[in-house]
Amino acid sequence: MPVNARGHLVPGKLSPRREVPASIKKPEYVGKPAPTPHTTGDRYDQATVAKIRAASKLAARALELILGSAKPGMTTDDLDRIGHEFLVENGAYPSTLGYRGFPKSICTSLNEVVCHGIPDDTIMRDGDILNVDITAYIDGVHGDTNGSVIIGEGSQEAIDLVERTKEAMHRGIRAALPGREVSVIGRAIESYAKRFGYGVIRDFTGHGVGTSFHTGLIIPHYDAPEYSTVIETGMVFTIEPMITLGSHEWDMWEDGWTVTTKDKSLTAQFEHTIHITEDGPEILTEAK
Numbered sequence: 001m002p003v004n005a006r007g008h009l010v011p012g013k014l015s016p017r018r019e020v021p022a023s024i025k026k027p028e029y030v031g032k033p034a035p036t037p038h039t040t041g042d043r044y045d046q047a048t049v050a051k052i053r054a055a056s057k058l059a060a061r062a063l064e065l066i067l068g069s070a071k072p073g074m075t076t077d078d079l080d081r082i083g084h085e086f087l088v089e090n091g092a093y094p095s096t097l098g099y100r101g102f103p104k105s106i107c108t109s110l111n112e113v114v115c116h117g118i119p120d121d122t123i124m125r126d127g128d129i130l131n132v133d134i135t136a137y138i139d140g141v142h143g144d145t146n147g148s149v150i151i152g153e154g155s156q157e158a159i160d161l162v163e164r165t166k167e168a169m170h171r172g173i174r175a176a177l178p179g180r181e182v183s184v185i186g187r188a189i190e191s192y193a194k195r196f197g198y199g200v201i202r203d204f205t206g207h208g209v210g211t212s213f214h215t216g217l218i219i220p221h222y223d224a225p226e227y228s229t230v231i232e233t234g235m236v237f238t239i240e241p242m243i244t245l246g247s248h249e250w251d252m253w254e255d256g257w258t259v260t261t262k263d264k265s266l267t268a269q270f271e272h273t274i275h276i277t278e279d280g281p282e283i284l285t286e287a288k
């Protein structure tokens, strides 16, 4: 399977844990092995949606800042610092920091890393596909977003993969209409990805998000009719397809987090947090 000039990635060295001022409220799971299960469903009143919209906007602004700063020669830890400082300066807690023991404030996933890459001293090189995933917790709610860019100049197949993964996410979002089952989302995404012979990751999914980081609601990105939850107005969840140049099978590094394609093929991902209205989906993770 084609890779860029780098060859395969190996784990790097982590910087010390970044501090969050005591004035910033932490999610309940920080310092615990796992979050308390979410029991209050996936629909929110307008006041809570307004809070999720604010958290989401902050996450989106952070993502724009980080992806716009990423240059060849920088490390993924440099990006973690930028994201961490931006959120903390704006009064938010970086939701991944201390989530089930995750050690950093963003996820950085390069090339064959599908998701949940840990920022470290890995230097980004020309042609790398970089995905950054960032979640902001503020006012008791989370907003979750991610995006992919190519560092410097990329191969045509990498450029196409990134562009088409973004398009696949938007097709999934447009399918998310009230009254339909959540399975329509993955059907739209996978049928588009299949045109190009791409693989769609199955075992990592979109999810309900809001007063909890992951509520338990699962949004598959592939055609899975058994996910028959009906989409209702007031629901908030993410759509975040991971698409590969090869197969959908994956491996995990010994760090227990970093997911790679099993065949080491390149992969890209995009994510938005959306709110379901009568008129259709509203993207909450917009920077403007």
Ligand code: MF3
Pocket (backbone or CB within 6 Å): 096, 099, 100, 102, 106, 107, 116, 133, 134, 135, 144, 207, 238, 240, 257, 271
């Ligand atoms: N933000 C990721 C998502 O889209 C979750 C990251 S959890 C972490 O669901 F622990 F890996 F950071």
Ligand code: CO
Pocket (backbone or CB within 6 Å): 144, 145, 206, 207, 238, 240, 271
């Ligand atoms: Co998510």
Ligand code: CO
Pocket (backbone or CB within 6 Å): 133, 134, 135, 144, 145, 146, 271
């Ligand atoms: Co995310």
